[in-house]
Amino acid sequence: MNVMQAASAETPTAPHDARYLKNCWYAAWWSCDLPAGEIKARTILNQPLAFFRGNDGGARAIADRCSHRLAPLSMGRLLSNGHLRCCYHGLEFDNDGRCVVNPHTPGVAPTARLDIPSYPVVEKHGIVWVWLGEGKPDATRVPDYACFDGAQERHMSKRDYLRLEAETALVVDNLLDLSHIAFLHDGILGDSAKAEADIKVEHKDDGIIVSRFNADASIPGIFAEFWPDPPQLVDKETAIRWTAPSNLLNDTGVRVRGGDRMTGTGFYGAHILTPETDQTTHYFFAAVRWNVRTQGETDLRIQKNLNELRRFAFEQQDAPVIEAQQRRMNAPGAPKPLFLSIDAGPAQYRRILERMLRAEQEASDPG
Amino acid sequence: MNVMQAASAETPTAPHDARYLKNCWYAAWWSCDLPAGEIKARTILNQPLAFFRGNDGGARAIADRCSHRLAPLSMGRLLSNGHLRCCYHGLEFDNDGRCVVNPHTPGVAPTARLDIPSYPVVEKHGIVWVWLGEGKPDATRVPDYACFDGAQERHMSKRDYLRLEAETALVVDNLLDLSHIAFLHDGILGDSAKAEADIKVEHKDDGIIVSRFNADASIPGIFAEFWPDPPQLVDKETAIRWTAPSNLLNDTGVRVRGGDRMTGTGFYGAHILTPETDQTTHYFFAAVRWNVRTQGETDLRIQKNLNELRRFAFEQQDAPVIEAQQRRMNAPGAPKPLFLSIDAGPAQYRRILERMLRAEQEASDPG
Amino acid sequence: MNVMQAASAETPTAPHDARYLKNCWYAAWWSCDLPAGEIKARTILNQPLAFFRGNDGGARAIADRCSHRLAPLSMGRLLSNGHLRCCYHGLEFDNDGRCVVNPHTPGVAPTARLDIPSYPVVEKHGIVWVWLGEGKPDATRVPDYACFDGAQERHMSKRDYLRLEAETALVVDNLLDLSHIAFLHDGILGDSAKAEADIKVEHKDDGIIVSRFNADASIPGIFAEFWPDPPQLVDKETAIRWTAPSNLLNDTGVRVRGGDRMTGTGFYGAHILTPETDQTTHYFFAAVRWNVRTQGETDLRIQKNLNELRRFAFEQQDAPVIEAQQRRMNAPGAPKPLFLSIDAGPAQYRRILERMLRAEQEASDPG
Ligand code: FES
Ligand code: FES
């Protein structure tokens, strides 16, 4: 095969983008949204990627542009032999992005210049994770959502997805800040009329946990259904874990006063964020109940309620405010936001992430 | 209360924007479009503002972004005590933008850093005016639309509003140029087949008046209804007043030949313009008849006709041409417009405004 | 007449835009899409133009902005005396863009400063061509589509038009590259399962011809209808001619094995491209059959099929891929496309065009 303009063939390596942690796993899809036989496009950290399943069923990710004339590979198709064929001129690529067939030069092996960058992928906790960093990916560093492993479907809410027109940091702020719940989700997830206990922030591994404990509280609406015949007053705890760069797990529940966690019930809420572009965010969310005290029809009703409640709260309440916040921040002459005591969580995660970003950048620009 | 990043709290003061006169009143709303109990967003001179009525019923304007994390206050709500509560984390502000409650730090007065800029507002002639300038606002300088004061509703057209995708100057040009009426509004407000008398331009206070007088004219369609049993021929006069920066009042009528104004009838047409952004304009318009010679059903029919005629002329005829003009001016390599004799009005107002802008800028940048 | 700001009247001459060949004819309209009595707007090479027919029926082109305040002339109207009247203030222009009437200064001839640039136009082969270059246009250099002259309508497909959101060069690449047909138009115009013969590239005048000859092929679906009782196997030839800057003519047909062209049948497909802006393209297309072997109802059925087939192939198959390609090329950090052996046509036309552009630019910037 004859590459006519060899000199222009090098893929320019983008310089390290200091805004994003690169050496980490980013959620790309709920596993159930990446069925076999399809090639699906999704941009992550400004990079257009094509996702599909190899013949072994394993999820794969390659750059979503053909090395020839840059047609998106997500517009092509998966052949029965597992090759991806570009829709435009029919170049074929294997599951690792290697160009293996040029139909216009039969009998001649395609040059390696035609290979397409591929990216490490792991599938864990029902999520397809992609690694866009340098060096060897570390499979042990996949964020921990073991709460989903082996969960009964009836105890889970829908594995849901929203695309937000706002930078990822604003969504992390929103989630790590428990104080907004009483106001933005007044009457649904919180109650603006009730004083709340203080917020505690703890460091843990490469993350933080923001939590709040309320003793002797009346049982919130959402838990009344979870717990047939609950006590009059309960202890209530909410703890949200942030793991770098933008993976959150909320653990919220009620319990017998003074008792331990297993005397009550609650749920884990996963909030997994991946930057699409500098101003848009992929938002994956789902909940799973723990220490379930119900069964049968009640489980199904709770499941339906959780689906609707969460979709409503994030799509109709959080998203519009966060997106409006982004527009205000983008306006010329906008003042800087202020950080108050309620922002201890957001302030701390930003500091840790800042430090990790600097460390990564220094490691990548030696000398 | 604990402001964690105090250093970032200063609102940056935008440098004087030489395109806009700042020390003057801008129309923000028809009074009737700002009902009690609502917080309404409107951008003026590129600044997002929130408008509402205080507990005293008076109109107020503050920056439409919370000092905390910049959520728009127009997404919040007015409490019964008159406070504005931010939708996101519940900070409360009084009618002057002072932060008076932080619900997360009960018993501690919020720091003054959380206050939001507020802007002087006056309500006059049925219009809410806002002052975005420096120094003390001068309430005597509200543009004069006394023609509306005490007018009977049946003698007025709808207080109407359009948003134009064009800079304000192009709309002022349009209104100060009486010559376009015969062509752009041919058959509705003018007649392209008829020669018109010369245009006269007079200076008056900080404005100009462009006028045209036609003796012995047949009565134009729009006035035939105003005047049961009119004479065969009438004298016709149109005078449009411009007051800086972009407030116009048209006075158009017919009268007995050689007689004075009170022998005939006519109407005032208000055209009040406020820059939204550099390329968009708020356009407020309404008409009120003077020396009314009709009554009963006829008044109501005329009112309906005026509503429709004016809406049609501005929305379907002026707006598309002005917006197309703007697009042509924005195109790369576009030539400069030419000013002809018919543009005496536009040319003079631009000169006066230019001089006022320079004076204001010099006063604001001493030394 | 009084030009108040004479100094601002000069039309700035844009510097030579090195991306576009200027001294050549560009297709602007199918003749049938420019009926008498209408003024139609079309942007070509980033310049907004107004097209219309003079009283002699001849097509004309002038800048689509009034010299006065830049209102588009395409919003005005053609008077019965052949003048164009601007919709805004009624200036009238003759067919060459000369301002001939200012209705506001009766009896005074308008100044030449009010004239509008006009552009040479020729109408040939059923197409309106415009010349945006410097110097005297050369009517003999109109691209040759004589295949349409005198053709029976029933042997032609619709003179069709698409607007593509991609730069013109990508569309030329698409058309000069015969290899994509088997893949992108698999099952319609080509067959991905069949190996194809080699591509030949010849230079001819200021253009190239890319061709492919397949001996002893089975007759492709599209030709089965053209040829009642065809032989079992045929020779098949496709040749596409590129004429600078972006005019293509495809000639494709089948014939008796070893016989000459007139033993078979086929069609010419015109693909005429004109840059609208740097990222959008006007695409004119139509086909005409040669050596027609059918008649009556069959002709009409073939005509309908050709219309639908071509529209479908270009609108549903080519356009989405070319537009996606453009988006991928625009993305930050996008690699350069590679040129393979199948791109001999695209690579050569780009080289020739490059040379012509340089020559033109040198001639226009002496010294
Ligand atoms: S663009 Fe993919 S094969 Fe040509
Ligand atoms: S953004 Fe307004 S209270 Fe937080």
Ligand code: FES
């Ligand atoms: S803009 Fe054309 S006549 Fe004024």
